[in-house]
Amino acid sequence: MPRFSRLVHAIEPEIAFEVLARARELAAAGKEVIELEIGDSPFPSTAAAKKAGAAAIRRNDTRYCPSLGIPELRRAAADYLSDAHGLDVRADHIIVGPGAKTFEQLFCEAFVDAGDSVLVFSPHFPTYTANILRRGGRIWFAPLREERQFRPDPADVERFFRVEQRPRAIFLNSPHNPTGGVATAEDLCLIADLVCGRDAMIFSDEPYDQMVWNGPHRSILEHPGMLEQTVAAYTLSKSYSMSGWRIGFAVADPEVVAALGKLTNTALSCVSPIAQWAAVAALQEDHEERDKTMLKFRRKVVLLSQGLDAIDDVSCSMPGGTFYVFPNVKRICERLDITSHGLAMYLLEGADDKLGVACLGGECFGPAGAGFLRFSCAQDDKQIKRAVDFLPGAFANTARVEQFLADHPRFRLSNR
Ligand SMILES: Cc1ncc(COP(=O)(O)O)c(C=O)c1O
The missing domain is CATH 3.90.1150.10 (Aspartate Aminotransferase, domain 1)
Structure with a gap:
């Protein structure tokens, strides 16, 4: 062995x-x-996505492409975030990835050094811990309580900054897997106030942005200053039934996007252009x-x-x-x-x-x-x-x- x-x-x-x-x-x-x-x-994966993926194969769009993603998908993703969630973002705020999960790892590689503390609300999506451990980060768990409908408690964020010696990052996930909890606008506002201006970053995992059952989806990105301190991950796996295509994207400050691009370049080279063209079509044509x-x-x-x-x-x-x-x-x-x-x-x-x-x-x-x-x-x-x-x-x-x-x-x- x-x-x-x-x-x-x-x-x-x-x-x-x-x-x-x-x-x-x-x-x-x-x-x-x-x-x-x-x-x-x-x-099944949505119709225009399937058609566009097959068309990309037929026209031989099947080789390497830019590490940050094809420009068409970066634009389509920015338009999606503006239209669906009212976020003021452009193509250079977007990096494409093979699903949302990859951004847990890239985020930790970009921001977590050995010994840095990362706040994870728990129960939690299981691969968060593996990706923090990859970087030698220290995980600081805070409970999601049933009596709070499994919403993150801003008081835990305050305590994290107060008691930890090297508080560096916070993992947020709303809507939440596995509990289905959804952070309210007020929760996110209070958390944003605590984080804004500190030397700390947020990983906002938002694969279920189309699955909020009462009212609109809220993101920490809505808060002034948070785009500079957040990497928010989205995916086509859930809302467009495209989990096997392995396609998603993240939004962040352009400087952060460039750093994540370096990491993608050295780990993956790029994401399959076939899946990327399918995603462009999904985002532009499959909303109904x-x-x-x-x-x-x-x-x-x-x-x-x-x-x-x-x-x-x-x-x-x-x-x-x-x-x-x-x-x-x-x-x-x-x-x-x-x-x-x-x-x-x-x-x-x-x-x-x-x-x-x-x-x-x-x-x-x-x-x-x-x-x-x-x-x-x-x-x-x-x-x-x-x-x-x-x-x-x-x-x-x-x-x-x-x-x-x-x-x-x-x-x-x-x-x-
Ligand atoms: C909270 C959370 N993050 C990330 C992922 C991974 O999504 P993807 O298939 O886009 O990598 C999932 C999938 O179940 C999830 O529930």
């Missing part, structure tokens, strides 16, 4: 992909699995299809959250945004002596021989997620209903739970 770096030992991959692999393995072995674990759209799809997502979120909330000992409010629901299952976990991730794995593997429901335990998003499950709505409505109907019987089958815990004692709550 080769000797790996400390990083390889330290980082944990996104567990959703491991559960997905297990779900597919069980399905290949003949079990019916309703997959609600992965945050992907069940819809996108909006219709968002309405379908909203209905699915209502269906799933109301269905879950009606189950005994489960409490689930309608999330403010995203296509995730994050029910509190603490009472069930305590009664069955099982961790919430154990409960998720039981629903997939142990509850029934023929049918399984794949979801994630809240712990997949850090210890602060314990006691919750995360379901995505990435299925047709009939399957969502079947999944909800499956749960009460599964929770009540104590013999099956006991057998599952005997086979997997690490999921016993009392073993923690």
Whole structure:
């Protein structure tokens, strides 16, 4: 076995992909699995995007292109941010990337040195920690509380600056994965006031900007001075169902964009021009299809959250945004002596021989997620209903739970 770096030992991959692999393995072995674990759209990529991607291949637009992105996509992205969110940005504020995730890494490479502290609200998107650790950053967790609808608390930002010796960066994510929490304009205003003018930067992760269920999407970028201190990441993965194309973009000050471009150049060279042309078409031509799809997502979120909330000992409010629901299952976990991730794995593997429901335990998003499950709505409505109907019987089958815990004692709550 080769000797790996400390990083390889330290980082944990996104567990959703491991559960997905297990779900597919069980399905290949003949079990019916309703997959609600992965945050992907069940819809096809939007029409103009597909056509433009195919056209780029046909005209042989299939070679290297600029590291910052093709000018057409940088312009289209700036227009999108102006039209959709009223932001005053131009093409030179934009850098293209293979999705939004890449910007977590580029942001940390650009701004975090070993020993610098980074505030992460938790539960959190799991790859934030890996990307901060890549740079030897120190992670300072602050809780997202259910009683605050999982909104970031500006008081935690104030405390971060007060108690940490080298506070350097803050990760914000609204609408939030996994909780569905949405920061209010007031939350963002208070946070902006605390950050503005300090030697500190914000990574504002906004993949769900089209999935705010009440009112318009708000970004910290709206606040004066914040464009100079923020890298905000957007993606076509969710709103245009383009996760497999690997295409997104970030907005920042042009000097920051140039620095991120250097990092992209040395890591990736460039993003596939095929995906970039598809994104140009999506942003310019597919908004009607996108909006219709968002309405379908909203209905699915209502269906799933109301269905879950009606189950005994489960409490689930309608999330403010995203296509995730994050029910509190603490009472069930305590009664069955099982961790919430154990409960998720039981629903997939142990509850029934023929049918399984794949979801994630809240712990997949850090210890602060314990006691919750995360379901995505990435299925047709009939399957969502079947999944909800499956749960009460599964929770009540104590013999099956006991057998599952005997086979997997690490999921016993009392073993923690
Ligand atoms: C909060 C958050 N950030 C980033 C990503 C990654 O998105 P992309 O597919 O655009 O890389 C996701 C995807 O699930 C997400 O939920």
